[in-house]
Amino acid sequence: MFKKVLIANRGEIAIRIMRACRELGISTVAVYSEADKNALFAKYADEAYLIGPAPSSQSYLNIDKILEVAKESGTEAIHPGYGFLSENATFAKKCEENGITFIGPSSDSIEKMGSKIAARALMIEAGVPVVPGYDKAIEDADEGIEIADSIGYPVMIKASAGGGGIGMKIVHSRDDFASSLESIQSVAKSAFGDSTVFVEKYAEEPRHIEFQILADNYGNTVYVSDRECSIQRRHQKLMEEAPSPIMTPELRKEMGEAAVKAAKSIGYKNAGTVEFLYSKGDYYFLEVNTRLQVEHGITELVTGIDLAKHQILIADGEKLPFKQEDIKIQGHAIECRINAEDPLNDFAPSPGKIRGYRSPGGPGVRMDSGVYMGYTIPPFYDSMVAKLSTWGSDRDEAINRMKRALYEFII
Known part of the structure; x- marks a missing residue:
């Protein structure tokens, strides 16, 4: 097992990965910009290193500096989270060249999926439906x-x-x-x-449905669950749910097997997501996200599978401990992204100091947050500050729990 992992990210996803590492007995290393010196993730890690000024181009996207910290701290592996360098083939390649395990797919797989044109051609060749x-x-x-x-x-x-x-x-x-x-x-x-x-x-009134996949280094690939991400603004996801409310067992099997076929066609390893458009009874390949998704938590809620842990375990050379038939979906889960935005100003980012904060709780409620009372949200990064997820025995209960949890949430 790895002894030390560096998380090349910030905010709630950095904390999410650190939690998985802590449960596995792995020490964690945070890297932070000058704007994040008081951020929760930098305090949560076992070690934290300043890597540059606030602009991400000078900090979270600075490959050489991150690798320098990895070597200095004795890091064996790097988890990129999502965003920033998570789908950067050059970063993954440099990790490989420096003897540091990149917790994610190979640089080759990332490169193949980095171009949507090339990805379409590969999927057509593999027999996966495309738009x-x-x-x-x-x-x-x-x-x-x-x-x-x-x-x-x-x-x-x-x-x-x-x-x-x-x-x-x-x-x-x-x-x-x-x-x-x-x-x-x-x-x-x-x-x-x-x-x-x-x-x-352009598919008219499409649904955005994605399949979470896990693939180890021994040829075992499974689809974990489907998610629906159709509620978007400016092509940005706002709410997600698992499973999709239109899904049937037959359609899930067909689309899931197509997702596995897509992953295997590029020799994919680790966690990833195959995204589809669904319209009027037909589905089409959209893209492969070669990383952990923002909305991975709702898949964890309905399957009981810790995706972040399995990313680390796969990268460390372990086999998947389950087969396709072992994966069961129980209940329903919904996620709301909580963004620091001004709804009266066209939802423009609205950074600033948090003067009041009360997190919701109770049965079936999960909070993934990187902020706290008194923390100042910096203006340099994505406006999402937290993710609120609820689980219910069915969709109605998940919805009612979400309404209740949003009622409790003060920020």
């Missing part, structure tokens, strides 16, 4: 319009790199295509350093 579209980069507006006309409107222009709902736009007519293409190329270049985009058919 009808064009499988190459769009060079100019004339070419794009010709492709969109052949597919049929509405279409979606999407950035090939990146994720998190950034770099995508629905186009309803050919008159809007050129300006939309220019806009998305600009966003993609700014956000991901890559202006490559492609076009696919």
Whole structure:
């Protein structure tokens, strides 16, 4: 078993990973920016190291500095959490080159899924359904319009790199295509350093359904549970639930097996999520998130499987202790993301000092939080400060518990 793990992240996910490590008897190392010197995760860890100024480009995205701390602290493995460097193939590769275990998939798997165009091609080859579209980069507006006309409107222009709902736009007519293409190329270049985009058919009123997978180093791959993430704003998830309310045992088996096929086609190891769009009885591959998801907690609530622990155990060379038929879904779970935003100002980020804080509790309530009374939320990072999840014996009970828990929650 690893003796020491560095968590290359911040906030509630850093604490989540540290909790798993503590239960496994593993010492933890935190890295923090100047803005996070008073953050809860930096206090929770066994060791904490300052790695740079507040901007993430100078701290949480500073690969060389993080590896320097890993070596200095005697770290054997690094857990990237989600966001920041979690899907950075270069970071995973450098960990491998420095003899440090990257708790996640191989750099090769991350690279294969880093390009949505390349991922589509791989899934088509593997026999996994994909949204009808064009499988190459769009060079100019004339070419794009010709492709969109052949597919049929509405279409979606999407950035090939990146994720998190950034770099995508629905186009309803050919008159809007050129300006939309220019806009998305600009966003993609700014956000991901890559202006490559492609076009696919836009699924009307789609459901966003994803399957959690676990894969060890011995060829064992399972789908743990499905989640529904259809409640979004600006392509950003706000609420999630497990399992999906439209799921049947037959559909779960079919989509779950497609998710496993997708993972095996790229030699995937560790935890990951295969995302699908579901529309009018059909489902289509969307992407593979090569990391732990924000919403992993609701899968844990309905299956009793600690995904963070299994990430660490798989990375340490252990086999999965269960088979597909051993995994059972019990009850229903819902997660609400709690964001520091101003609803009267178009939900703009609203950082500042927390003057009042009372966490909800009681049966079936789970809180994942990185803040506390008196803590100042910095303006430099994502606006999510906590995740509130509830479990119930059925969906109605989970909903009623969530309403009750939100009523209790003061922040």
